[in-house]
Amino acid sequence: MKLITWASWLAGLLGFGLLIAGIALIHVPAAFIVAGIGLLGWAYIADRAAASMSRKPSPGGG
Known part of the structure; x- marks a missing residue:
């Protein structure tokens, strides 16, 4: 994977974690709901991304 892909994954994960932590500081049950x-x-x-990936047909036909 490229560096920008890893950076975007890390930023998304960190952002989600900080969002949940901030909500937990206000109201813990709300943090569980948002998470x-x-x-x-x-x-x-x-699931949609996995379903849209093109599958290569097997050379044996099965």
Whole structure:
């Protein structure tokens, strides 16, 4: 992977963690709700990305 890809992953992860930590300082149950919604959204995006990847047909036909 390129450096910019790693940097964007790291920035996204750090930003999500800081968002949850900030919400937890205000109200802990709200932080769990936001974290759950964020992870559900991430799983949805990752599932769509995995489904859209083109699969190479096997040379044996099976």
